[in-house]
Amino acid sequence: MSYCVHCGVKLEASLNRCPLCNTPVINPNEPYPDPAAHPSPFPHEKGQIEVVKRKDLAILVFVTLSAIALVSGLLNIFVFKTTHIWSLYVIGACLLLYVIFLPAIINSPISLYGYLLLDGIASAVYLYIISFDTPSNRWLYGLGLPICALLCAVAITFVFLVRKLSSAFLSKALYVFCSIAVVCTGLELLVQYYYHETLQLTWSAIILAVCAVVAVALITILSRSRLRNAIRRRLHF
Ligand SMILES: [Zn+2]
Secondary structure (H helix, E strand, O other): OEEOOOOOOEEOOOOOEOOOOOOEOOOOOOOOOOOOOOOOOOOOOOOOHHHHHHHHHHHHHHHHHHHHHHHHHHHHHHHOOOOOOOHHHHHHHHHHHHHHHHHHHOOOOOOHHHHHHHHHHHHHHHHHHHHOOOOOOHHHHHHHHHHHHHHHHHHHHHHHHHHHOOOOHHHHHHHHHHHHHHHHHHHHHHHHHHOOOOOOOOHHHHHHHHHHHHHHHHHHHHHOHHHHHHHHHHHOO
């Protein structure tokens, strides 16, 4: 029995190179092991199991969601023959789930920004489908789509900041608090605009104030390296 001189891993007698770090094995007692007499216990080629698994998962998700959509549509048409088209909710939710699960199940060339945009569009389409079941679609254009666009824009900005500026834990926390502040302020203003009220911050002002205090504290910590390192050591990240 021998061990790798470089990384110390235990080696089979048949190996002439370490399987972990690829260092050549030189054993003075067994100068050149015959590979034919001792076949390597490790496979020569790497398997591609991951791709097949993802494909199977994609088929399963697609078939399951399509089946749910189809069955609810048929039930709506043939069994529960009401004028209320409730199956649209189920079909829309299935489509939405499929779009959201897409990045997890297939290797696609679309970037993360593209996916976030796609999720936003899918949510907008779902709201549009629901609007067929409501007496008026004023809520869709006044609230639904603007809120959808706001959340989508905040999510894309968050990813952009993490990628371009800093992905450290404290920086991410700063972006999260800024995002919460933007979303809450936007929501309150959108709702007031929809109900033709005067635009002024009330409940979102409290959230904005709290987020501002936290953001100032985080910026101070981030700009003082001694403070930042002390916190990093204590919280172990
Ligand atoms: Zn090694």
